[in-house]
Amino acid sequence: MEIKVLMIGFGHVGRGFADLLLKKEKILNEQYDLQVKVVGIITRSRGTVIDEKGLDLGKILNTTQAGQPFASTGLPVTDQSTEQLLETLDYDVLVELSITDLQNGEPATSYIKTALMRAKHVITTNKGPVALYLPELRKLSRNKGVQFRFEGTVMAGTPLLNLIHYNLAGLQIRKIQGIVNGSTNYILTRMSQGLSYEDAVSEAKALGYLEADPTADVEGWDAVAKTMILSAAVFKQPLTKEQIRRKGITHLRQEDVKAAEAQGKVWKLIATLEQREKGLLAGVQPELLEKSHPLASVHGATNAVIISTDFLPDVTIVGPGAGEYETGYSVLNDLINLSREIAVP
Numbered sequence: 001m002e003i004k005v006l007m008i009g010f011g012h013v014g015r016g017f018a019d020l021l022l023k024k025e026k027i028l029n030e031q032y033d034l035q036v037k038v039v040g041i042i043t044r045s046r047g048t049v050i051d052e053k054g055l056d057l058g059k060i061l062n063t064t065q066a067g068q069p070f071a072s073t074g075l076p077v078t079d080q081s082t083e084q085l086l087e088t089l090d091y092d093v094l095v096e097l098s099i100t101d102l103q104n105g106e107p108a109t110s111y112i113k114t115a116l117m118r119a120k121h122v123i124t125t126n127k128g129p130v131a132l133y134l135p136e137l138r139k140l141s142r143n144k145g146v147q148f149r150f151e152g153t154v155m156a157g158t159p160l161l162n163l164i165h166y167n168l169a170g171l172q173i174r175k176i177q178g179i180v181n182g183s184t185n186y187i188l189t190r191m192s193q194g195l196s197y198e199d200a201v202s203e204a205k206a207l208g209y210l211e212a213d214p215t216a217d218v219e220g221w222d223a224v225a226k227t228m229i230l231s232a233a234v235f236k237q238p239l240t241k242e243q244i245r246r247k248g249i250t251h252l253r254q255e256d257v258k259a260a261e262a263q264g265k266v267w268k269l270i271a272t273l274e275q276r277e278k279g280l281l282a283g284v285q286p287e288l289l290e291k292s293h294p295l296a297s298v299h300g301a302t303n304a305v306i307i308s309t310d311f312l313p314d315v316t317i318v319g320p321g322a323g324e325y326e327t328g329y330s331v332l333n334d335l336i337n338l339s340r341e342i343a344v345p
């Protein structure tokens with residue numbers, strides 16, 4: 001089966017996904033009968049390239065490594081707007097990988113809606129549209145008979161959402177508790193190894209785990225967005241960010257980490273969703289865990305989530321929560337699953 005992909009965004013995740021398409025071309029062909037043709041890549045400042053016969057991804061990856069605009073590399077550029085291309089180009093799947101905006105989810109939400117309205121499948125790793133508008137986007141995709149997939153929005157390519165959707169099917173999910181932000185876990189881990197909060201933050205920035213402005217991570221907003229996605233996707237109870245108790249890690253200092261250590265405990269930024277009789281309890285906050293707790297031994301930028309259900313008490317999934325290939329893989333995984341469902345008669 002041939003699938004034509006239109007990409008929005010060619011940053012870390014976009015490049016990781018494009019490179020995986022090249023590296024996995026043979027497997028996709030031979031094991032999944034899948035020929036993926038990228039017919040367009042739209043960016044904010046580098047320009048837009050389109051080719052209905054399929055873009056040469058190897059050339060694009062090589063020539064744009066240093067961040068040059070597409071035009072300077074001899075690639076087939078266009079000055080048509082994103083909206084025009086979404087409305088007119090011949091594609092099967094929109095892969096939306098632009099930057100996350102947690103205030104209004106734009107412009108990604110509008111792009112996704114335009115594609116869905118045209119009955120195009122959509123895959124995204126962008127947290128904004130999913131955290132804020134999942135029920136609406138799901139309804140639209142269902143009405144149009146197409147798929148809306150977003151595995152990479154929580155735990156990157158570590159398949160938390162697919163695990164719950166496919167492998168825990170039929171079970172009642174009672175509680176989800178986990179470390180869903182790798183950079184804060186990295187900071188807390190380095191503090192437990194003797195660094196001050198400030199030095200751990202600087203190190204996390206230098207390693208690319210944190211933005212220049214780390215507020216979204218250290219104040220817990222990124223974890224709140226993921227909690228919103230899980231509440232809507234898993235519990236089917238969308239929450240606003242105001243409905244989620246939130247406390248970041250900015251108040252924690254070396255002394256707190258040392259004091260915890262002396263008690264045989266460890267600080268972790270924990271996101272929790274728990275179905276109670278009165279409703280869904282949702283929060284993101286630093287918690288003191290016993291060292292024997294399964295989340296206590298999750299170090300560095302790794303993510304981990306415990307899913308508690310009615311008949312499998314606790315299932316734990318541990319893995320990367322960010323990264324070029326780690327998140328790019330979530331898109332490839334979504335694409336393979338999407339093609340499997342299209343292929344079913």
Ligand SMILES: NC(=O)c1ccc[n+]([C@@H]2O[C@H](COP(=O)([O-])OP(=O)(O)OC[C@H]3O[C@@H](n4cnc5c(N)ncnc54)[C@H](OP(=O)(O)O)[C@@H]3O)[C@@H](O)[C@H]2O)c1
Binds near residue numbers: 045
């Ligand atoms: N990186 C991760 O590990 C990770 C993990 C999970 C989820 N995510 C999410 O995945 C998405 C992509 O992340 P990333 O790390 O690849 O980001 P990134 O490196 O900052 O790249 C973002 C890309 O989107 C493009 N873009 C931004 N606004 C646009 C617009 N209005 N129209 C068209 N293109 C636009 C940028 O264009 P220019 O190249 O011109 O700047 C860039 O190519 C984000 O929503 C992020 O939150 C990332």
